Amino acid sequence: MAITVRDVSDLTRILTRYPEWRAEMRRIVLSDELLAMPETMRELAAAQGRTEQRMEELAAAQVRTDARLEALTQRMEELAAAQTRTDQRMEELRAAQARADQRMEELRAAQVRTEGRLDRLTDEMREVRTDLGKLKGRVLEREYADKAPAIFGGWLRRLRVVLPGSLEAELEDQLAERLSLEELRDVLRLDVILRGRLVQPEAQPEVYLALEVSSVVDRGDLERAQRRAGLLRKAGLTALPVVAGEELTEGVETLLEEAPVVVVTDGHGRGWDRALAASYG
Secondary structure (H helix, E strand, O other): OOOOHHHHHHHHHHHHHOHHHHHHHHHHHOOHHHHHHHHHHHHHHHHHHHHHHHHHHHHHHHHHHHHHHHHHHHHHHHHHHHHHHHHHHHHHHHHHHHHHHHHHHHHHHHHHHHHHHHHHHHHHHHHHHHHHHHHHHHHHHHHHHHOHHHHHOOOEEEEEEOOHHHHHHHOHHHHHHHOOHHHHHHHHOOOEEEEEEEOOOOOOOEEEEEEEEOOEEOHHHHHHHHHHHHHHHHOOOEEEEEEEEOEEOHHHHHHOOOOOOEEEEOOEEEOHHHHHHHHHO
């Protein structure tokens, strides 16, 4: 049957008056898909809301990520700059170390040169001390020879210095018969040879003093004086070993407590009785 506008108006009024008919009408007129459209739209809207919320969360996370990346980038730049400064500092340190090593080599070379100069200076000083010792010994020998009457006059009279050549000339036959050539040369190496007669007792023959002179009297001086006085006695002469100087080494001081040797220091002699007893014993 045909539908008129009045009929539609009536239908509209009826549907308005009876809402339950509207649902039935929709079910009849609309498809299932169209009927489900509002629910679908609501679900889509809810999903869109969740999506937008997730997008906002992702955007915030991206902002935080960008901030972290920016901070990380800045930190990396700072680390790169620090590494550059470290590398530069390391180069400076290596250069400084190289200069220090070079300086150390120069100092070692200078030290070697200094030690060489010190060694040479030490040798020269040793030679100078040796020469000074010899010179001082010569001066002391001359002093004891010149001052012999004052130093030994209390024990010997008519005291005189006997030069090695004079001794050899005066006692040539006696020395040659009893001493070997080497022994004679040893006797003639005495620093000073003195000759005189004992004050007491007057009947004794002439006495020879085999005198070894050193600034510091040591064991060698003592041994030479005893050996050379012994050679004079071997040649038939009365001889006393004498050591003279400014001071004695500790070892010699101990040995002289028992040795039959006359000791003269600072012009004063001791040990005469023991030396005379050994020579005449």
